[in-house]
Amino acid sequence: DTEVTQTPKHLVMGMTNKKSLKCEQHMGHRAMYWYKQKAKKPPELMFVYSYEKLSINESVPSRFSPECPNSSLLNLHLHALQPEDSALYLCASSQEGAGASEQYFGPGTRLTVT
Amino acid sequence: KNEVEQSPQNLTAQEGEFITINCSYSVGISALHWLQQHPGGGIVSLFMLSSGKKKHGRLIATINIQEKHSSLHITASHPRDSAVYICAVFYNTDKLIFGTGTRLQVFP
Numbered sequence: 001d002t003e004v005t006q007t008p009k010h011l012v013m014g015m016t017n018k019k020s021l022k023c024e025q026h027m028g029h030r031a032m033y034w035y036k037q038k039a040k041k042p043p044e045l046m047f048v049y050s051y052e053k054l055s056i057n058e059s060v061p062s063r064f065s066p067e068c069p070n071s072s073l074l075n076l077h078l079h080a081l082q083p084e085d086s087a088l089y090l091c092a093s094s095q096e097g098a099g100a101s102e103q104y105f106g107p108g109t110r111l112t113v114t
Numbered sequence: 115k116n117e118v119e120q121s122p123q124n125l126t127a128q129e130g131e132f133i134t135i136n137c138s139y140s141v142g143i144s145a146l147h148w149l150q151q152h153p154g155g156g157i158v159s160l161f162m163l164s165s166g167k168k169k170h171g172r173l174i175a176t177i178n179i180q181e182k183h184s185s186l187h188i189t190a191s192h193p194r195d196s197a198v199y200i201c202a203v204f205y206n207t208d209k210l211i212f213g214t215g216t217r218l219q220v221f222p
Contacts, residue, residue, distance in 0.1 A: 042202075
């Protein structure tokens, strides 16, 4: 299984809602990533988990809260988002906990904040 | 200034043409990724390389470490190759630095 899955595919939420994005991989990878991508721009790194511990937080606002319950699962909890947070949210995983190893990306969750 | 530069930004081609996309970076890297993204879609890893050349089907990626340059070639291009191609590099960390992408359209 060389797949990273993400749910839901699409999400529309109001600014007062609380929702979660889910990412799963069964490749035995030990690093998992959240990226945010705006239209016609490259992905921007948000968080990195290495061996289930948060290793990088790219100064992301606290309305985004990551969680790594186990080595296969990564969640992104959303609360009190702003319309400018509307974007494609991509999850990725890689074999090693750190250093350069090939990243495998999920299909993304397209988020719209109204 | 983006540390990873791609050219061209946009590229159109007729089906069957040979295509080259270029990527330049500013300092030494540990590895380079070529990625493909279809409109509205997720990202697919095409290659990761740190030296030499790799080939997969009609796709070939090369890297010249001394010149800090990589190229992605597509032979016998097809409309299904239409996508954004992104070069991304590791600067000795576990963070990928992305180029701005090359938007390719192949017409039948």
